[in-house]
Amino acid sequence: MPPFDIDAAAAALLDARRSRSRLDALPEGARPGSEAEAYAVQDAVARALGPVAGWKVGAPGATAAPARAALHADTIFETDELPASLFHVIGAEAEIAYRFGRDLPPEAGPYDREAVLAAVATMHPAIEIADTRFAVFGAVDAHSQRADQQNHGVLVLGPGLSDWRGLDPVTQPVRLTVDGKTLHDHVGGNSAVDPVRLLVWLANEGARSLGGIRAGQVVTTGSCTGTDFVTAPTRIAAEFPGLGSVALTIG
Template sequence: MQTVTSSDVAHMLLSVRNRKSTPPEHVHDSLVPRSIDDAYAIQDEVAQHLGPIGGWKVGSETPQSEPFCAPIHTSTIFEDGATLPPDLCFHRGVEAEIAYRFAHALPPRAQEWTREEVLDAIGTIHPAIELLDTRFAKPGSQHKFLHTADQQSHGALIVGPGVAEWRKFTPVTERVVLTINNQVVADHVGGNSAGDPLRMLVWLANHASRRKIGIAAGSIVTTGSTTGTIFVGHDTEVVADFPAIGSVRAHLA
């Protein structure tokens, strides 16, 4: 019996990304990663084919649970007001998020990065829109380790203007307003299941260090949805507004 390797799963995901095969509806049990570390190993293999890493996405199911993450490549990072190509994503799950840009690098090293070191490396806070996508037929249809292996279902990230005085903001108490085609679909305070995003940034710095990747200066890290995921079609205008921080908009062609 042939042994399935991480390269087999990476090849499947890359084949879908390159439009050489269709997103699968069902995946054989033999292809499901047996652990979160196996899923990250697949991420690393896929990442070798996606170009430079420009940032990360990090999230957590609860304020106490172990976070999870995926690298974000420069090819899927856009600036405020961008029009995204119609064929960039298979799905367009809109999420309003808060992101941080690192002014200083946190490279791999033997000792753990401390909370103080990580926070001192942050330069700015940003409003952001993430598009959830998947290389499977339906979002959320597979084992969670498969979705982790699939770059944690990342599609694209649109980043708004940064604010240097990031320490004055408390993300869990910030208001967020998400507008789609001029219709308000979310307006509330907080909303991120992970709670404090700074906890996740410290975790990510050490996780990325252990993976021998690190966090480069200029990297943008988005910290999870504050609005849930709303799937939209083509020719859609999206605005995510955090009144105290700023707003970001995108046109999904």
């Protein structure tokens, strides 16, 4: 069996981004068969796209292994309006994000919970739009989705809160509305339960291959509302009482 072709997988994903075309699947011989291969492709794409500006991290359960993807400045926004032409699909998610004020280089670790939190400058309400470089969202295998930036489209940040220490993300209320209709209104909701566990994992393991977490990078910690697929034109609003709110019009 020929070796797995990281470069061919990365090239296919990069071409799909640049041409706005959609892949039915990654090429034969370039479909990752393990987490390690998926991350190798993801990292190759990340290095080609330029400096890492942030991360997305999540986990399907309270004790489940986390997963991550590096994000770049061209998909991180602080705006309330984006064109529909940016998206193939629009999967709305309300999330909590953290912007780091200090580097956490891998060689200085390991970091405990308090050390990671001490490096955080601000906490933000956020909307992530899930999207894909593949023709049908979720139709390819999980490793290929991981390689494709874990289905990241864009991240929209609300205003940062510097006095965030009194907020507990596990018990944080959240409300998501689409076109004025409330789709979710509850407490918590993150499948990982505790987002801070994800930050600690990212600092110690997840970000290691791309230089660790750096000052100025933002880390979004997974959906508190699941994923709601919507069509443009639409207005999505996420409210986190005590933390703040963020809204996005896609038209």
